[in-house]
Amino acid sequence: MSSLRRGGAREQATFWRDPNLNNLELLHATYVTHSFAPHTHEGYAIGVIEDGAERFKYRGSTHVAPQGSIVVINPGEMHTGAAAIEAGWRYRMLYPDVSLLQRAASKEAGHEASIPFFPSPVIHDPPLAAMLTTLHATLTASPFTLERDSKLTWAFTHLILRHADARFMLPPTTNERAHVQRVRAYLEGHFAENVSLEQLATLVNWSPFHLLRVFRDAIGLPPHSYLTQLRVMQAKRLLALTVSPAEVASMVGFSDQSHLTRHFKALVGVPPGEYARSCRR
Structure with missing residues (x-):
């Protein structure tokens, strides 16, 4: 530990x-x-x-x-x-x-x-x-x-x-949910890239506004916030593997280390350098 x-x-x-x-x-x-x-x-x-x-x-x-x-x-x-x-x-x-x-x-x-x-x-x-x-x-x-x-x-x-109650957490799959899952999968596979809203909308043949509304309703976050979270989650995995915060920032798609630090602390509660040190002790 x-x-x-x-x-x-x-x-x-x-x-x-x-x-x-x-x-x-x-x-x-x-x-x-x-x-x-x-x-x-x-x-x-x-x-x-x-x-x-x-x-x-x-x-x-x-x-x-x-x-x-x-x-x-x-x-x-x-x-x-x-x-x-x-x-x-x-x-x-x-x-x-x-x-x-x-x-x-x-x-x-x-x-x-x-x-x-x-x-x-x-x-x-x-x-x-x-x-x-x-x-x-x-x-x-x-x-x-x-x-x-x-x-x-x-x-x-x-x-x-x-x-707790006995029900499953996710509701039955619908056509819209299937489209949202497709967008999620795309973001998960391209988290380090500078993805545009137009790209995502084209992926499921929706208007950008419709994508924003449905994605937010289904996930609780707009696509750009979800992408930031994906980057932070991947940053945690890399930091645990002893990759330096500066390298991690570049690898997961943040503009620089300070950009990584700001978002990492906002979501995790501690800066990436301290998280990394905790994983090595």
């Missing part, structure tokens, strides 16, 4: 990445003025607000998570993050791969389960909050595999049993 710290008088963040748990990422941070740009995660974002309160936009509404509450963001859902009060907020976050939650659901069901979906992004459940806090502390400190695996399975299974 690797970690990093950053901070000043009021803001600080500690980040971990655990290769033994599908590269599970963990964050323990205090943010006051920092705000997260609209973004999504490949997996879940699960955390506990230890102090203060966080405000975020999610699924068309604005939510406030106060001290003691649990925040759960489903994979692929656009959301933001900022302080809800002047003092900011302190929280512990886990970013598990979908397979970790699906595995917990399967163990409870006794067979392969669908991907758990959490209908409420803010959950008030003090016993579960304590369980998740203990899990986070254990994963960042304990060297014992059995203890870590046991607490992870126990906490995630209780989260699913108490607060």
Whole structure:
């Protein structure tokens, strides 16, 4: 496991990445003025607000998570993050791969389960909050595999049993959704290129305006923001492979390292150099 710290008088963040748990990422941070740009995660974002309160936009509404509450963001859902009060907020976050939650659901069901979906992004459940806090502390400190695996399975299974519903997260495929997926696939295959809106619209034979509207409705982000997120996600993978931030910026399509840093910190919460150092310890 690797970690990093950053901070000043009021803001600080500690980040971990655990290769033994599908590269599970963990964050323990205090943010006051920092705000997260609209973004999504490949997996879940699960955390506990230890102090203060966080405000975020999610699924068309604005939510406030106060001290003691649990925040759960489903994979692929656009959301933001900022302080809800002047003092900011302190929280512990886990970013598990979908397979970790699906595995917990399967163990409870006794067979392969669908991907758990959490209908409420803010959950008030003090016993579960304590369980998740203990899990986070254990994963960042304990060297014992059995203890870590046991607490992870126990906490995630209780989260699913108490607060998930059984439906799949993605709605049935429609013609428009198929077109959106085609645009997504194109962006994923050409993330380092200077793609134009006209290119994307021509790809699915839509007007640029129609593409913007349908893509935003389906994904939660406009195409250019989704492309930025793809670049940041690829940057994370390259940084973990010891590629320098300057090289990464060029490889993933940012104009320079400062451009990479600005977008990386807005989405990940720490600068790329610190993320890279955490992956090498």
